[in-house]
Amino acid sequence: MEQLLWKHIQNVRTKSPLVHNITNYVVMNNTANALLAIGASPIMAHAHQEVEEMVNICQALVINIGTLDEYWTVSMIQAAKAANRLNKPWILDPVGAGATSYRDTTLEYLLSFRPTVIRGNASEILALAKLNQEKTKGVDSTAQSNDAVQAAQYLHKQFGSTVCISGETDIIVAEGKEMRLFNGNALMTKVTGLGCTATAIIGAFIAVTENVAEAAAAAISLLNIACELVAKNVEGPGSLQMHLLDKLYNLTQTEFDQHIKLSA
Ligand SMILES: Nc1ncnc2c1ncn2[C@@H]1O[C@H](COP(=O)(O)OP(=O)(O)OP(=O)(O)O)[C@@H](O)[C@H]1O
Ligand SMILES: Cc1ncsc1CCO
Ligand SMILES: [Mg+2]
Numbered sequence: 001m002e003q004l005l006w007k008h009i010q011n012v013r014t015k016s017p018l019v020h021n022i023t024n025y026v027v028m029n030n031t032a033n034a035l036l037a038i039g040a041s042p043i044m045a046h047a048h049q050e051v052e053e054m055v056n057i058c059q060a061l062v063i064n065i066g067t068l069d070e071y072w073t074v075s076m077i078q079a080a081k082a083a084n085r086l087n088k089p090w091i092l093d094p095v096g097a098g099a100t101s102y103r104d105t106t107l108e109y110l111l112s113f114r115p116t117v118i119r120g121n122a123s124e125i126l127a128l129a130k131l132n133q134e135k136t137k138g139v140d141s142t143a144q145s146n147d148a149v150q151a152a153q154y155l156h157k158q159f160g161s162t163v164c165i166s167g168e169t170d171i172i173v174a175e176g177k178e179m180r181l182f183n184g185n186a187l188m189t190k191v192t193g194l195g196c197t198a199t200a201i202i203g204a205f206i207a208v209t210e211n212v213a214e215a216a217a218a219a220i221s222l223l224n225i226a227c228e229l230v231a232k233n234v235e236g237p238g239s240l241q242m243h244l245l246d247k248l249y250n251l252t253q254t255e256f257d258q259h260i261k262l263s264a
Helices: 002-015 028-037 051-057 070-086 101-111 122-133 144-159 186-190 194-208 212-231 237-250 253-259
Strands: 018-022 041-044 060-064 090-093 117-121 162-166 170-174 177-181
Touching (some): 002 194, 018 028, 018 051, 018 070, 028 194, 028 237, 051 070, 070 101, 090 101, 090 194, 101 122, 117 122, 117 194, 117 212, 122 144, 122 162, 144 162, 144 170, 170 212, 194 212, 212 237, 212 253
Parallel strands (some): 018 041, 018 060, 060 090, 090 117, 117 162
């Protein structure tokens, strides 16, 4: 599995997929730079006049609802609809799911266009599943992380999406499959939008990788191993953010092989 994941990383570096992002104001620059550092080619575009055409020429689409507003919501719906129609892989980052009814209504609509991947933290994945289940009935709850896995399985069944739950352990839920990834560093929670960065990087990997769960695993491992290595030599979040780009750019197969921790 580890060798397969490294092959996917090399594939992104050599194929340099065009990744269309409609994301939030907070992370736009960082995620574009992270995509460039891993070898992908980012384009940020949300004008209604061009969204559909852009989806048509890109290899994958990233939708992140972090800083929603009326205009951008329409852009996101146009893009998701086009991706669904054209069979383009696309990923949804449901930032702040469950926080406001505006976010929830928008997410409900976006989910109907069947994202290839959904990536969020445990509470976002729980909120997304609940939002949908309220019309049927809620799942029985046990511990929080288990709940999120059940929620992810539910979302997979409903929308066909591969679901990534991020946190200290990242869990990928797909058809008959559950992968756990153990890399990363707690300092990552002190830099804004590293979850959004994970989402954007997964976007680049689903552009060039047929197996969606493997694409997500390769993307998350790349980001988390890079952060883990960099975190050893930084004083805090500021330098982590800066040095992360360098490590995404120059991470070697030896470093990857020596550090990857997963159970598949
Ligand atoms: N305690 C931790 N230890 C190691 N890695 C972590 C930890 N918490 C988060 N991560 C890693 O940080 C990245 C972002 O995950 P997180 O769950 O914080 O996303 P998020 O809440 O969506 O973040 P944001 O909204 O700021 O983008 C993931 O790659 C995850 O593996
Ligand atoms: C802080 C913040 N607010 C809206 S989006 C965002 C980036 C992390 O998701
Ligand atoms: Mg997030």
